[in-house]
Amino acid sequence: MTITRRTFLETAGAALATNSVARVEASPVRVAVIGTGGRGSDLIRALTTIDGVELIAVCDDYPPHLEQGAKYAGPQAKTFVDYRKLLDELKPQAVVIAVPLYLHYKIAADCLNAGYEVFLEKTMCYSLAEAKKLAAQVTASKRVFQVGLQRRANAIYKQAQAMVAAGMIGQVVSIKAQWHRNNSWRRPVPVPRTDANWPKLERKLNWRLYKAYSQGLMAELGSHQMDVANWFLGTHPKRVIASGGIEYFRDGREVYDNISCLYEYELKDAQGKSYTVRANYTSLCNNAYEGAAELILGTKGSLYLTSAKGLLFQEKGTDVVSWEGNKDQHAADANAAVVTAGKTLKLSNDPWAHRGAPFEIDIAEGNDTRDELVSFIDHVRREDVKTICDANVGLMDCATILMANQSVETGGWINFPTP
Amino acid sequence: MSRVRYKATKRKMLVEYQRSCDAMGTRFDVFLRGADEQHLEAVAVAVQEEILRLDAALSRFDPRSEIARVNREAGKTAVRVDRELFALLKTCEQGRLATNGFFDVTQGGGWELDAAACSVRLATSGVQIDLGGVGKGYALDRGREILQRFQVASALLQGGTSSVLAVGDEVWPIDLRHPTKPDFIVARIELANRGLSCSAVRHAEQEPSDIVNPLTGTPLVGDAACVVLAASAAEAEIFSTALLAMGEWQAKDYLRANPDLNLDVHWLNA
Numbered sequence: 001m002t003i004t005r006r007t008f009l010e011t012a013g014a015a016l017a018t019n020s021v022a023r024v025e026a027s028p029v030r031v032a033v034i035g036t037g038g039r040g041s042d043l044i045r046a047l048t049t050i051d052g053v054e055l056i057a058v059c060d061d062y063p064p065h066l067e068q069g070a071k072y073a074g075p076q077a078k079t080f081v082d083y084r085k086l087l088d089e090l091k092p093q094a095v096v097i098a099v100p101l102y103l104h105y106k107i108a109a110d111c112l113n114a115g116y117e118v119f120l121e122k123t124m125c126y127s128l129a130e131a132k133k134l135a136a137q138v139t140a141s142k143r144v145f146q147v148g149l150q151r152r153a154n155a156i157y158k159q160a161q162a163m164v165a166a167g168m169i170g171q172v173v174s175i176k177a178q179w180h181r182n183n184s185w186r187r188p189v190p191v192p193r194t195d196a197n198w199p200k201l202e203r204k205l206n207w208r209l210y211k212a213y214s215q216g217l218m219a220e221l222g223s224h225q226m227d228v229a230n231w232f233l234g235t236h237p238k239r240v241i242a243s244g245g246i247e248y249f250r251d252g253r254e255v256y257d258n259i260s261c262l263y264e265y266e267l268k269d270a271q272g273k274s275y276t277v278r279a280n281y282t283s284l285c286n287n288a289y290e291g292a293a294e295l296i297l298g299t300k301g302s303l304y305l306t307s308a309k310g311l312l313f314q315e316k317g318t319d320v321v322s323w324e325g326n327k328d329q330h331a332a333d334a335n336a337a338v339v340t341a342g343k344t345l346k347l348s349n350d351p352w353a354h355r356g357a358p359f360e361i362d363i364a365e366g367n368d369t370r371d372e373l374v375s376f377i378d379h380v381r382r383e384d385v386k387t388i389c390d391a392n393v394g395l396m397d398c399a400t401i402l403m404a405n406q407s408v409e410t411g412g413w414i415n416f417p418t419p
Numbered sequence: 420m421s422r423v424r425y426k427a428t429k430r431k432m433l434v435e436y437q438r439s440c441d442a443m444g445t446r447f448d449v450f451l452r453g454a455d456e457q458h459l460e461a462v463a464v465a466v467q468e469e470i471l472r473l474d475a476a477l478s479r480f481d482p483r484s485e486i487a488r489v490n491r492e493a494g495k496t497a498v499r500v501d502r503e504l505f506a507l508l509k510t511c512e513q514g515r516l517a518t519n520g521f522f523d524v525t526q527g528g529g530w531e532l533d534a535a536a537c538s539v540r541l542a543t544s545g546v547q548i549d550l551g552g553v554g555k556g557y558a559l560d561r562g563r564e565i566l567q568r569f570q571v572a573s574a575l576l577q578g579g580t581s582s583v584l585a586v587g588d589e590v591w592p593i594d595l596r597h598p599t600k601p602d603f604i605v606a607r608i609e610l611a612n613r614g615l616s617c618s619a620v621r622h623a624e625q626e627p628s629d630i631v632n633p634l635t636g637t638p639l640v641g642d643a644a645c646v647v648l649a650a651s652a653a654e655a656e657i658f659s660t661a662l663l664a665m666g667e668w669q670a671k672d673y674l675r676a677n678p679d680l681n682l683d684v685h686w687l688n689a
Binding site: 038042045046048049050051064071072073074183184186187188189190191192193251308365366367368 | 454455457458460461462464465468472475481482483484485487488491499500501502503537565568569570
C-alpha cells in the first residue's frame with residue numbers, strides 16, 4: 001500500500017479522536033502523591049499544571065525527597081511521612097503512587113481498600129502473585145485504576161498503533177526494541193562512603209540495584225517497551241528466553257547491567273493460520289547507541305518509534321518500481337523504457353541508504369507524563385474505570401517482564417503464566 | 420564520553436571526572452573533582468539528568484515542552500504552570516524590570532504573571548516566550564544545587580561554551596575566544612564560585628544577530644561581545660544579554676547608576 005497524505009490524515013484523525021480531554025467542573029479533584037523522589041516530582045509538577053486538580057498532600061519517608069516534593073507541590077499541600085496517616089487524615093479522592101517497586105502492591109492495595117482511585121507507577125507490582133491479587137482487587141473495588149505506562153498516552157504511539165492496526169506496514173514480522181544508556185544507573189548518596197549511614201542510604205536511594213526491592217532493567221525500562229509490543233500485537237507473548245548478567249558495573253549491585261531477551265508471540269493471519277512474531281529486547285548500561293526505541297518490522301514497512309518522533313520507512317521493491325519508464329518529454333514513445341547510453345544509475349553506499357527517506361510522525365503536542373495524568377483525572381471525574389492503561393494491561397505487562405528475569409535465572413524458555 | 424585522570428596532591432588522591440551531554444541545542448560539560456570516582460560519576464549523571472529535564476521543559480522548539488504549551492495557549496487564556504517554571508518566569512520579570520526592559524523573554528510583547536494562580540497570560544497570541552537568554556544559566560544553577568546536596572566541593576559546569584559556573588573556592592581558568600576570530604584568545608578570566616556568561620552580537624559566519632533589542636524589536640548590529648560575571652549563572656546570562664542590547668556606552672551609565680548589582684563586566688570589540 002502506498003501511503004498518501006489523505007490516508008495518513010484519516011488514520012491520524014482516528015487516533016486523535018480517542019484523546020480524552022479533562023473538563024473543568026465546579027469541584028476540583030483532590031489528589032495526594034505518595035513517593036516524591038525523581039519520578040514522583042515529575043508527576044507532582046505535571047499535576048500542578050492540570051486545571052481542576054487540587055494537590056492536597058505529598059508523602060515520603062525520606063526527608064530530602066519530601067522537602068523537594070513539597071517545594072514543587074506548593075504550600076497548600078500537607079506533608080506526611082507515613083502514607084496511612086495521610087489516607088486517614090485527609091481522605092483524598094485520588095492518589096498517585098511513585099514508590100520503589102517492592103512497595104507498589106502494599107500501598108496500592110491499602111489505597112484501594114480505603115476507597116481511593118489509584119494511579120500507580122509502572123511496573124504494576126514486584127511479583128506476579130501481587131499483580132494478580134491487585135488486579136482482582138481493582139476489579140472488585142470498581143475503582144478507577146491506571147498504571148503509569150505513559151506511551152499509552154503519547155500521540156505518536158497512538159498514531160503508530162492505529163497505523164499498524166490499519167495494515168499500513170503489512171503483517172508484523174518482527175519487533176526489535178532496546179533501551180541503551182551509558183551510565184552506572186547509580187544515584188548519588190549524600191554522605192561519604194566512610195559515614196556510618198552510607199550502607200543504609202545506599203540501599204534506600206539505589207533500591208533499583210538490589211533484588212529485594214527491584215526487578216532491574218526489565219521492570220524499570222523494559223516494561224514500557226514490552227507493553228508497546230503487547231499493545232501493538234494485541235496479545236501477550238507465548239514464551240521467552242533471556243540472558244543477562246553483571247559484566248561491567250561490578251560495584252555490589254545485584255541486578256543485571258545488561259540483558260537480552262527473545263520473546264515469541266503467537267498470532268493468526270487472515271486465513272486463521274497461526275504464525276510466530278519474534279521480539280528482541282535488549283537493555284545496556286554501558287553503550288547508548290540508538291538510545292530508547294522500538295522498531296516494528298512489517299512486510300510493507302517499518303516503524304521506528306521514540307517518545308519524541310516516529311519514523312515510517314516503506315519497504316522497497318514490491319509496490320513501487322523505481323525504474324518508471326519513459327516520462328521524458330523528448331521520447332518518441334510514451335510506452336518505451338529508457339536506457340541512458342553510457343550512464344549507470346549510481347546509488348549511495350551509505351549503509352542506511354536502503355531505508356529511504358522516512359515519513360515522519362511528528363504530531364506530539366504535550367508531554368506524555370502530563371497527558372497520562374490528564375487522562376487519569378478525567379476518568380476519575382467521570383468515574384470511568386476504562387482507563388488508558390488498566391489493571392489487566394498492567395498485569396500482562398508485569399507478567400511479560402518478570403518471565404524474562406525468570407528465564408535468566410533458570411536458563412531456559414519460560415512460558416507465559418496461566419491466568 | 421567520560422575521562423578520568425588521577426592527580427596526586429599532598430594530602431590525598433583527587434579524582435577528576437568529566438561528562439558531556441547534548442541539551443538546549445548545544446553541548447553541556449560537567450567537570451568534577453573529589454575523592455570518590457563512583458560518587459562523582461553518579462553526581463555527574465544526576466546533574467546531566469537535571470539539565471536534560473530542564474531542556475525538555477524549557478525548549479520552545481519542542482512541542483512537548485511546558486514552555487511550548489504556554490506559547491500555544493497563554494495568548495488566549497491564563498495558563499497554569501508548575502511552581503518551578505513560575506519562579507523562573509518571575510526571575511525573568513525581575514530581570515526585565517532591573518534592566519529597564521533590555522532583558523525581556525517576551526521580546527517586548529508583554530505578559531501577566533499571577534502568583535496566586537501560578538499562571539501566565541501573554542498579551543496577545545502573537546507573543547512567544549523565549550528562554551534562550553536564561554535557560555542555560557538556570558540549568559547550571561540547578562546543577563550547583565545538586566553538587567552542594569551531594570557534597571562535591573569543586574566543579575566547573577558549562578553550557579554552549581557561553582555559560583559557565585564554577586562551584587567551590589578553587590580557581591578555574593577560562594580563556595575567552597574572540598566572537599568572530601576563532602584563533603584569537605582575547606583574555607583569560609579566573610573564575611571561582613561565580614557564574615560567567617558571554618553574549619555576542621554575532622558569532623563567526625552569523626548574520627544577522629540572533630539577539631534582538633526588545634525595546635525596538637530589531638536585531639543588534641556590530642561585532643561587540645559582553646562578558647558578565649555574577650553570583651549565579653542565570654544572573655550572568657540575564658545581564659550579559661541586557662548589557663549587550665544596551666550597547667557599551669549606555670551599559671556603562673547603567674552600571675554606574677546600579678553599583679550594588681555586584682557584576683564584573685568585560686567588553687570585547689572587533
